[in-house]
Amino acid sequence: xxxxxxxxxxxxxxxxxxxxxxxxxxxxxxxxxxxxxxxxxxxxxxxxxxxxxxxxxxxxxxxxxxxxxxxxxxxxxxxxxxxxxxxxxxxxxxxxxxxxxxxxxxxxxxxxxxxxxxxxxxxxxxxxxxxxxxxxxxxxxxxxxxxxxxxxxxxxxxxxxxxxxxxxxxxxxxxxxxxxxxxxxxxxxxxxxxxxxxxxxxxxxxxxxxxxxxxxxxxxxxxxxxxxxxxxxxxxxxxxxxxxxxxxxxxxxxxxxxxxxxxxxxxxxxxxxxxxxxxxxxxxxxxxxxxxxxxxxxxxxxxxxxxxxxxxxxxxxxxxxxxxxxxxxxxxxxxxxxxxxxxxxxxxxxxxxxxxxxxxxxxxxxxxxxxxxxxxxxxxxxxxxxxxxxxxxxxxxxxxxxxxxxxxxxxxxxxxxxxxxxxxxxxxxxxxxxxxxxxxxxxxxxxxxxxxxxxxxx
Amino acid sequence: xxxxxxxxxxxxxxxxxxxxxxxxxxxxxxxxxxxxxxxxxxxxxxxxxxxxxxxxxxxxxxxxxxxxxxxxxxxxxxxxxxxxxxxxxxxxxxxxxxxxxxxxxxxxxxxxxxxxxxxxxxxxxxxxxxxxxxxxxxxxxxxxxxxxxxxxxxxxxxxxxxxxxxxxxxxxxxxxxxxxxxxxxxxxxxxxxxxxxxxxxxxxxxxxxxxxxxxxxxxxxxxxxxxxxxxxxxxxxxxxxxxxxxxxxxxxxxxxxxxxxxxxxxxxxxxxxxxxxxxxxxxxxxxxxxxxxxxxxxxxxxxxxxxxxxxxxxxxxxxxxxxxxxxxxxxxxxxxxxxxxxxxxxx
Numbered sequence: 001x002x003x004x005x006x007x008x009x010x011x012x013x014x015x016x017x018x019x020x021x022x023x024x025x026x027x028x029x030x031x032x033x034x035x036x037x038x039x040x041x042x043x044x045x046x047x048x049x050x051x052x053x054x055x056x057x058x059x060x061x062x063x064x065x066x067x068x069x070x071x072x073x074x075x076x077x078x079x080x081x082x083x084x085x086x087x088x089x090x091x092x093x094x095x096x097x098x099x100x101x102x103x104x105x106x107x108x109x110x111x112x113x114x115x116x117x118x119x120x121x122x123x124x125x126x127x128x129x130x131x132x133x134x135x136x137x138x139x140x141x142x143x144x145x146x147x148x149x150x151x152x153x154x155x156x157x158x159x160x161x162x163x164x165x166x167x168x169x170x171x172x173x174x175x176x177x178x179x180x181x182x183x184x185x186x187x188x189x190x191x192x193x194x195x196x197x198x199x200x201x202x203x204x205x206x207x208x209x210x211x212x213x214x215x216x217x218x219x220x221x222x223x224x225x226x227x228x229x230x231x232x233x234x235x236x237x238x239x240x241x242x243x244x245x246x247x248x249x250x251x252x253x254x255x256x257x258x259x260x261x262x263x264x265x266x267x268x269x270x271x272x273x274x275x276x277x278x279x280x281x282x283x284x285x286x287x288x289x290x291x292x293x294x295x296x297x298x299x300x301x302x303x304x305x306x307x308x309x310x311x312x313x314x315x316x317x318x319x320x321x322x323x324x325x326x327x328x329x330x331x332x333x334x335x336x337x338x339x340x341x342x343x344x345x346x347x348x349x350x351x352x353x354x355x356x357x358x359x360x361x362x363x364x365x366x367x368x369x370x371x372x373x374x375x376x377x378x379x380x381x382x383x384x385x386x387x388x389x390x391x392x393x394x395x396x397x398x399x400x401x402x403x404x405x406x407x408x409x410x411x412x413x414x415x416x417x418x419x420x421x422x423x424x425x426x427x428x429x430x431x432x433x434x435x436x437x438x439x440x441x442x443x444x445x446x447x448x449x450x451x452x453x454x455x456x457x458x
Numbered sequence: 459x460x461x462x463x464x465x466x467x468x469x470x471x472x473x474x475x476x477x478x479x480x481x482x483x484x485x486x487x488x489x490x491x492x493x494x495x496x497x498x499x500x501x502x503x504x505x506x507x508x509x510x511x512x513x514x515x516x517x518x519x520x521x522x523x524x525x526x527x528x529x530x531x532x533x534x535x536x537x538x539x540x541x542x543x544x545x546x547x548x549x550x551x552x553x554x555x556x557x558x559x560x561x562x563x564x565x566x567x568x569x570x571x572x573x574x575x576x577x578x579x580x581x582x583x584x585x586x587x588x589x590x591x592x593x594x595x596x597x598x599x600x601x602x603x604x605x606x607x608x609x610x611x612x613x614x615x616x617x618x619x620x621x622x623x624x625x626x627x628x629x630x631x632x633x634x635x636x637x638x639x640x641x642x643x644x645x646x647x648x649x650x651x652x653x654x655x656x657x658x659x660x661x662x663x664x665x666x667x668x669x670x671x672x673x674x675x676x677x678x679x680x681x682x683x684x685x686x687x688x689x690x691x692x693x694x695x696x697x698x699x700x701x702x703x704x705x706x707x708x709x710x711x712x713x714x715x716x717x718x719x720x721x722x723x724x725x726x727x728x729x730x731x732x733x734x735x736x737x738x739x740x741x742x743x744x745x746x747x748x749x750x751x752x753x754x755x756x757x758x759x760x761x762x763x764x765x766x767x768x769x770x771x772x773x774x775x776x777x778x779x780x781x782x783x784x785x786x787x788x789x790x791x792x793x794x795x796x797x798x799x800x801x802x803x804x805x
Binding site: 009012032033043044045046048049070114117118157183191193194196199200203204205224225228229235236237238240241242244273274297 | 502503506507509510512513514515518519520525543545574575576577578579580584585586587588593594596597598601603604605606607608609610611612613615616622634635637638639641642645723725728729731733744794795797798799800801802803
């Protein structure tokens with residue numbers, strides 16, 4: 001059977017090219033891999049190799065011809081046991097036909113419309129936890145969450161800088177080495193890119209790593225592994241690969257540690273499909289969400305806050321206490337304005353709500369808890385009641401969580417808003433060291449009060 | 459440690475071959491040698507066909523062919539156990555075939571069809587098979603090295619005696635994360651073999667222009683990792699070196715580096731005209747060092763197979779590749795609903 005050789009595309013964008021030179025003539029025997037011609041594109045001249053074996057029966061395009069469209073037959077090869085003459089009249093070869101069956105882009109009537117994103121079912125609300133509560137710090141809550149999950153599942157382990165012998169740079173992992181041993185509580189060298197990637201590989205291999213970053217500022221060294229490897233591989237593998245891993249550590253400003261150690265990465269990670277992003281405020285958030293994060297089969301970014309580590313809250317004593325991922329919590333009910341916050345800003349928002357109450361503004365404070373998935377439903381329900389919204393975050397305003405929240409409210413609650421959404425954020429500067437400047441640059445509860453009053457015209 | 463592998467330059471005289479044939483210093487049976495020939499030929503023909511389908515516009519984007527480097531992966535894979543992990547870069551088609559993945563599924567992924575290993579959502583550079591312990595297919599230069607080290611970590615953690623074969627190129631060999639991973643692998647004695655496929659060019663930049671020291675097998679010396687330079691055009695040399703390195707890792711002695719000196723005949727990707735090297739250089743490798751031709755000659759010289767036998771292998775391979783090419787064009791494009799699947803695992 002004769003074989004047609006087609007004008008090849010030599011780059012992702014090539015549509016036509018010049019047949020610059022033939023390296024074979026009629027009657028020549030051609031072997032796989034042999035260069036048969038040279039083709040000139042707008043970028044380069046490239047050699048074309050034969051894929052099939054046979055005898056050159058006919059050259060269909062003359063040397064020097066310009067503008068030869070991709071997939072035009074350029075040569076006919078006579079197959080084994082076939083004379084060149086037999087192949088003189090080219091019959092459409094199987095491969096050429098097959099290629100025609102593939103619709104070319106210009107033959108497509110129109111670009112196929114993308115199907116709408118599936119609606120995501122709202123997660124179950126937090127159950128009522130029976131029994132007593134225990135007063136504990138956020139630090140203790142995080143530690144208890146890790147210990148509980150490590151007791152329950154032998155494939156969970158903790159790795160990071162100073163997590164074991166030093167007992168944690170911020171003492172979050174204190175005591176874990178003693179209980180679980182060096183196999184499961186592992187001090188790493190100071191190589192975030194390397195150990196984040198190693199953690200991803202361990203997760204691909206069936207383990208459930210908790211990777212602690214001493215702070216998320218250092219995770220910028222590792223962000224390629226977090227996004228390109230951890231977040232995208234499930235999709236790129238058609239669902240074959242999973243990456244059950246938790247990246248956790250303090251995020252945002254601490255106290256007087258200046259620009260390189262004080263950034264909030266909430267919007268960076270929340271931008272990425274394939275990640276879950278959690279930001280606890282209270283000790284109960286910390287414990288319930290971290291347990292959920294470790295059990296979740298996806299990569300989870302768990303953004304803690306150094307200043308909150310020492311703060312104490314009541315936490316349900318129930319040994320099964322865990323929180324749903326994707327559900328915001330109304331920390332304070334109110335009817336006049338909705339204040340949305342996450343992490344340390346929740347405490348500041350609650351302080352602001354107390355101040356606002358003194359002037360007769362009854363604020364509802366929503367603790368987001370989860371930035372991805374984002375609980376739009378709870379916020380919209382609140383805005384339908386209060387008709388006013390203030391968003392709070394420690395990070396920069398531009399392309400921040402508040403920017404996303406504002407856009408979501410335009411899409412889902414525009415008709416219920418009586419005033420534009422107002423954002424309370426960190427100032428658009430690298431965080432300064434000087435005490436007075438640092439205080440000015442970070443959002444305080446007084447800023448939330450001012451914003452709420454402005455939105456309420458009070 | 460860190461000595462170049464000593465290997466005989468010349469093949470022993472095949473004329474005196476008795477039964478079993480004298481195949482040199484490697485303990486390889488005639489059937490194994492035939493299998494290596496067949497496996498390398500499958501990769502060669504598959505890649506040639508992939509290049510053709512690319513030329514026909516059926517494969518898009520980036521497509522990096524393995525032609526010329528076949529002996530590396532075939533020689534290494536001759537030593538693996540079932541659950542040993544394999545991971546590599548984006549020049550990955552050969553590795554998948556050598557892991558026993560179905561050529562149809564690989565080719566259909568190249569054409570972006572639903573029958574591909576990633577349902578058409580990954581493409582040439584992003585394919586995986588849990589069943590065959592193939593962990594990708596990674597598009598970011600060097601990223602697979604910490605991940606492969608993590609796979610070794612998981613094997614050690616589980617105490618299952620399996621190892622990780624982590625392949626990367628001479629280009630990756632200068633990435634910072636490679637050294638971070640090597641340090642941890644040596645520190646924790648992880649069962650990983652790093653296979654550097656030195657094909658002399660990281661895209662268009664030669665090793666000499668990119669690496670301050672070009673003895674890549676010595677790049678683990680700072681961490682005490684032994685390394686060897688291996689003739690990556692000789693499947694038996696690769697196999698012998700791999701056997702030793704894998705045994706080292708499996709027995710708990712930690713990582714090992716093999717620098718495979720190899721050569722890619724085609725450009726870096728399909729759109730690379732490869733002007734950074736001479737035609738003479740390419741021809742010299744193709745004509746004098748071709749790994750498949752080398753074994754073909756050995757098989758004939760040792761009278762393990764005759765021309766008819768070779769022809770039978772050739773016919774079998776052509777059928778496999780034709781079937782794969784056919785399947786990759788008949789398999790439908792992914793259903794639009796696939797756009798929204800596999801983003802997250804639903805808990």
